[in-house]
Amino acid sequence: MNPVIVIHGGAGAISRAAMSPDKELEYHAALRAILLSGQAVLAQGGSALDAVTTAVVGLEDCPLFNAGRGAVFTSDGTHELDAAIMDGATLRAGAIANVRRVRNPVLLARKVMEESRHVFFVGEGAERFASDHDIALVEPGYFSTPERYAQLLRVQRDNPNAAVLDHDGQAIVAGQQAAPAHPLDMDKKFGTVGAVALDARGNLAAATSTGGITNKQVGRVGDAPVIGAGTYAGNETCAVSATGTGEMYIRMVAAYDIAARMRYGGATLAQAAHAVMFESLASIGGKGGLIAVDGQGNIAMPFNTEGMYRGFARPGQDPVVEIYRA
Amino acid sequence: MNPVIVIHGGAGAISRAAMSPDKELEYHAALRAILLSGQAVLAQGGSALDAVTTAVVGLEDCPLFNAGRGAVFTSDGTHELDAAIMDGATLRAGAIANVRRVRNPVLLARKVMEESRHVFFVGEGAERFASDHDIALVEPGYFSTPERYAQLLRVQRDNPNAAVLDHDGQAIVAGQQAAPAHPLDMDKKFGTVGAVALDARGNLAAATSTGGITNKQVGRVGDAPVIGAGTYAGNETCAVSATGTGEMYIRMVAAYDIAARMRYGGATLAQAAHAVMFESLASIGGKGGLIAVDGQGNIAMPFNTEGMYRGFARPGQDPVVEIYRA
Numbered sequence: 292m293n294p295v296i297v298i299h300g301g302a303g304a305i306s307r308a309a310m311s312p313d314k315e316l317e318y319h320a321a322l323r324a325i326l327l328s329g330q331a332v333l334a335q336g337g338s339a340l341d342a343v344t345t346a347v348v349g350l351e352d353c354p355l356f357n358a359g360r361g362a363v364f365t366s367d368g369t370h371e372l373d374a375a376i377m378d379g380a381t382l383r384a385g386a387i388a389n390v391r392r393v394r395n396p397v398l399l400a401r402k403v404m405e406e407s408r409h410v411f412f413v414g415e416g417a418e419r420f421a422s423d424h425d426i427a428l429v430e431p432g433y434f435s436t437p438e439r440y441a442q443l444l445r446v447q448r449d450n451p452n453a454a455v456l457d458h459d460g461q462a463i464v465a466g467q468q469a470a471p472a473h474p475l476d477m478d479k480k481f482g483t484v485g486a487v488a489l490d491a492r493g494n495l496a497a498a499t500s501t502g503g504i505t506n507k508q509v510g511r512v513g514d515a516p517v518i519g520a521g522t523y524a525g526n527e528t529c530a531v532s533a534t535g536t537g538e539m540y541i542r543m544v545a546a547y548d549i550a551a552r553m554r555y556g557g558a559t560l561a562q563a564a565h566a567v568m569f570e571s572l573a574s575i576g577g578k579g580g581l582i583a584v585d586g587q588g589n590i591a592m593p594f595n596t597e598g599m600y601r602g603f604a605r606p607g608q609d610p611v612v613e614i615y616r617a
Numbered sequence: 618m619n620p621v622i623v624i625h626g627g628a629g630a631i632s633r634a635a636m637s638p639d640k641e642l643e644y645h646a647a648l649r650a651i652l653l654s655g656q657a658v659l660a661q662g663g664s665a666l667d668a669v670t671t672a673v674v675g676l677e678d679c680p681l682f683n684a685g686r687g688a689v690f691t692s693d694g695t696h697e698l699d700a701a702i703m704d705g706a707t708l709r710a711g712a713i714a715n716v717r718r719v720r721n722p723v724l725l726a727r728k729v730m731e732e733s734r735h736v737f738f739v740g741e742g743a744e745r746f747a748s749d750h751d752i753a754l755v756e757p758g759y760f761s762t763p764e765r766y767a768q769l770l771r772v773q774r775d776n777p778n779a780a781v782l783d784h785d786g787q788a789i790v791a792g793q794q795a796a797p798a799h800p801l802d803m804d805k806k807f808g809t810v811g812a813v814a815l816d817a818r819g820n821l822a823a824a825t826s827t828g829g830i831t832n833k834q835v836g837r838v839g840d841a842p843v844i845g846a847g848t849y850a851g852n853e854t855c856a857v858s859a860t861g862t863g864e865m866y867i868r869m870v871a872a873y874d875i876a877a878r879m880r881y882g883g884a885t886l887a888q889a890a891h892a893v894m895f896e897s898l899a900s901i902g903g904k905g906g907l908i909a910v911d912g913q914g915n916i917a918m919p920f921n922t923e924g925m926y927r928g929f930a931r932p933g934q935d936p937v938v939e940i941y942r943a
Contacts, residue, residue, distance in 0.1 A: 371742075382868045382901060388838075389739050409837040410864040413715050414740040416697075416836010510742010511735040512714075519845040519870035538736040542708045544845035547870040551877030575708060 293588030296329035296342050296488040297603040298322065300356045302534050302580035303482075305598030305614060318355060319612050322602045325349035326610035329486060334606035339488035339496035339530070340378050340401075347374075347397040347498045350484035354436050356600070357482025359395055362434045362502025364443040367509050370434040372502055373516040374400040379495030379524035386411040386516040390418055394427040397500045400516070402426055411516065434502070446506045483515050485532025487524070487584045495586060497522050497530040497546075504537075513537025519547035526586060528553045529560055534599070535572070535579010543571045549583055560584070564591035619914030622655035622668050622814040623929040624648065626682045628860050628906035629808075631924030631940060644681060645938050648928045651675035652936035655812060660932035665814035665822035665856070666704050666727075673700075673723040673824045676810035680762050682926070683808025685721055688760045688828025690769040693835050696760040698828055699842040700726040705821030705850035712737040712842040716744055720753040723826045726842070728752055737842065760828070772832045809841050811858025813850070813910045821912060823848050823856035823872075830863075839863025845873035852912060854879045855886055860925070861898070861905010869897045875909055886910070890917035 300322060329346035333339075351359025362370045374396035375386035385404025388411075393399045402424045403412055412420050422428060483501035490496075499515040499522040514521030514537035521537060523546035524530035531546035540546070545567050552563035564583045572579070573595060580594025582601060592601050597616065604610035626648060655672035659665075677685025688696045700722035701712035711730025714737075719725045728750045729738055738746050748754060809827035816822075825841040825848040840847030840863035847863060849872035850856035857872035866872070871893050878889035890909045898905070899921060906920025908927060918927050923942065930936035 377868075384868050386867075389742070407834075408864070409834060410867050411838040411843070412834070412836040413838055414836050416715070416834060419835060508733075508735060508738070508742060509745060510738040510740050512737040512739055517737070517843055517845075518867050519843075519873060523870070538734070541712075541736050541844050542703075542710050544849070544870065544873040547845060547873060548877065551874065552881055554881075555878055556881030 292489070292491050292493050293605065294333040294489055294491050295584060295588045295590060295603055295605045296326065296333060296346060296486060297582045297584055297590050297592065298325060298329065298346050298350065298486045298601065299532065299534055299580065299582045299592070300350055300484050300600030301482040302594045302596045302599035304596060307615060315614065318600060318614060321353050321355055322600060322612045323610050325353070326602050326604040326612070329488065330604035330606055330610060333488065333490055336491055339490040339494045342488040342490065343486040343496045343498040344376065344397060344401055346486035347484060347500050348395050351395050351397060351500055356484045357502045358484040358500040360434055361436050361439060363439050363482060363505040365503070365509050366506050368443065369509065370431060370502055371509065372396045372500070373512055374498070374500035375516040375518060375522040376400045376404055376498040377496065377518060377522055377524040378404065379526040379530055382525060384410050384518045386518060387417045388413045388512045388516040389510060390414070390421070391431050392418055392428045393421050394429045394433065397498050399426045400498070410518070442505050483521070483534035485534065485582060487530035487532050487582050489584050489586065489588050493526065493586060495524045495526050495530040495584065497524040497532045499532045514540035514545070517541055519544050521546060523547045523550055525550055529583050529585045531581055531583045533579065533581040536577050539572055539575050539577030542575060543567070543577065545572060545581065553585070560589045561591050564593050568593040568595055618815070618817050618819055619931065620659040620815055620817050621910060621914045621916060621929055621931045622652065622659060622672060622812060623908045623910055623916050623918065624651060624655065624672050624676065624812045624927065625858065625860055625906065625908045625918070626676055626810050626926030627808040628920045628922045628925035630922060633941060641940065644926060644940060647679050647681055648926060648938045649936050651679070652928050652930040652938065655814065656930035656932055656936060659814065659816055662817055665816040665820045668814040668816065669812040669822045669824040670702065670723060670727055672812035673810060673826050674721050677721050677723060677826055682810045683828045684810040684826040686760055687762050687765060689765050689808060689831040691829070691835050692832050694769065695835065696757060696828055697835065698722045698826070699838055700824070700826035701842040701844060701848040702726045702730055702824040703822065703844060703848055703850040704730065705852040705856055708851060710736050710844045712844060713743045714739045714838045714842040715836065716740070716747070717757050718744055718754045719747050720755045720759065723824050725752045726824070768831050809847070809860035811848070811860065811908060813856035813858050813908055815910050815912065815914050819852065819912060821850045821852050821856040821910065823850040823858045825858045840866035840871070843867055845870050847872060849873045849876055851876055855909050855911045857907055857909045859905065859907040862903050865898055865901050865903030868901060869893070869903065871898060871907065879911070886915045887917050890919050894919040894921055
């Protein structure tokens with residue numbers, strides 16, 4: 292076995308030109324620290340499930356990324372958070388969407404997976420499940436940062452009908468699912484965070500968490516909590532976590548499509564991930580990236596945007612962090 | 618082209634012994650009338666999308682089935698409705714979950730598909746989208762029927778921690794996702810309705826709508842609105858609508874898995890549908906059924922319960938309605 296953890300912190304039009312050296316160092320340091328925390332779990336013989344949970348909690352708690360603290364604002368100026376987790380060994384899954392007060396959505400998704408008769412909860416029902424199961428709730432203001440609020444105001448000023456995928460200026464305009472409008476020149480990132488891992492016992496796991504997209508309509512759910520779209524893990528094939536224009540990932544069942552290409556079509560992880568990113572998703576204008584790992588510890592981190600916050604770590608080796616195209 | 622519409626009204630432990638002749642006639646007549654309405658759309662050159670919409674509206678409006686009027690009750694004594702629709706020609710989709718006041722959830726799902734920049738809405742945000750787009754809202758009492766309320770009281774009396782999949786006594790017990798408890802001997806049906814169709818232009822479509830499962834926890838979302846799990850359509854492969862223990866259909870990405878087995882594995886529709894029903898879903902204790910149609914007009918209606926309300930109609934031929942195993 293070749294244990295490994297891979298993480299992403301969103302993809303988008305992240306250009307060297309627009310990034311200050313200080314900001315870049317800040318992202319590097321955050322991603323590295325989070326990779327080290329997941330790596331430590333694996334190095335101590337911990338499970339892939341624990342490694343991805345630890346990493347996604349770290350990403351949620353870091354205000355640089357659009358999940359948990361630092362989540363983007365809806366058109367109402369609120370936050371609505373989505374997350375999912377899946378255990379490749381048992382194909383058990385937990386998903387939650389549209390929660391407003393759950394400090395770490397990935398911990399609620401995991402609790403749903405482990406302690407509920409159900410797989411997927413949304414809204415107040417999800418929060419009720421959270422309070423019944425000792426999941427930390429916070430006031431909605433906890434998630435807010437001045438940077439995200441400024442982002443909302445800019446988007447609403449420039450194009451009130453557009454929702455902007457955090458980390459990118461690509462706007463989705465009403466009635467144009469397949470053909471996003473011209474990129475805006477600000478707030479250029481797609482924001483979702485995620486992690487996939489292989490542990491020493493050969494088990495795979497995936498987890499994804501997001502605040503969605505700036506100025507999204509209230510009640511909108513993206514691909515992150517949709518098992519098979521933004522999150523999937525099966526020991527037979529691979530574990531996948533996606534980030535990007537969630538609507539297209541849902542329509543292409545993107546995460547599971549990678550597994551299916553491996554399972555039925557004999558593709559390698561690299562071939563399958565490449566095909567889904569650059570053929571399937573591209574065919575309907577999908578933008579973003581994804582991370583994936585297979586049962587042998589091979590990894591893939593394709594994206595079709597200018598950059599993706601990403602990295603991986605294997606026990607005993609220094610973590611690798613990357614932002615731009617190679 | 619060989620246009621056809623296929624519908625289901627739920628699967629479960631529907632035994633001849635437990636069904637009165639009058640009730641059986643009532644189900645037959647309802648399914649036949651709904652098939653005729655979808656058949657008429659196809660016979661007039663209408664689209665698969667219009668045919669499945671018409672059929673699912675009919676199923677929602679009929680109190681015999683667990684969708685729209687006649688939806689089951691949550692543990693709170695409320696109704697929460699989910700639906701999805703997908704256009705195989707464009708891979709566009711619309712899905713909604715956890716709505717309480719939308720008379721015909723499938724019409725809202727279709728409106729989301731056609732007029733929103735988003736694909737998936739839940740809760741109050743979905744209802745706000747509905748009222749902004751002239752979708753009929755009703756008082757929650759509209760959905761209630763005395764039969765469903767009696768069903769809730771029986772389930773809560775006999776096993777307060779169990780959620781019962783309408784049309785079946787199979788209970789899902791907390792913490793036992795993979796191993797449902799013993800069947801109850803009442804309220805034996807899984808309740809979801811759905812339709813799939815092929816039209817004269819070779820386009821496929823699928824739609825699914827449900828009230829979920831009796832005594833479900835508030836906020837629970839099943840497979841119906843999860844694209845790839847309970848609903849999927851792609852012209853290259855097939856259109857699928859599922860009914861059953863939704864949690865297992867989500868974990869197995871059941872609907873898209875049929876398409877993937879055809880697309881990458883070279884399976885026929887019959888082979889793929891059979892494998893998903895009797896191998897994938899069965900491997901984790903999944904119970905229920907599904908309907909599917911491919912681009913040549915071949916159909917499949919597998920189920921692993923005692924019965925499934927189902928039928929199909931081809932223009933110019935008398936509709937076929939079935940309830941029990943052959």
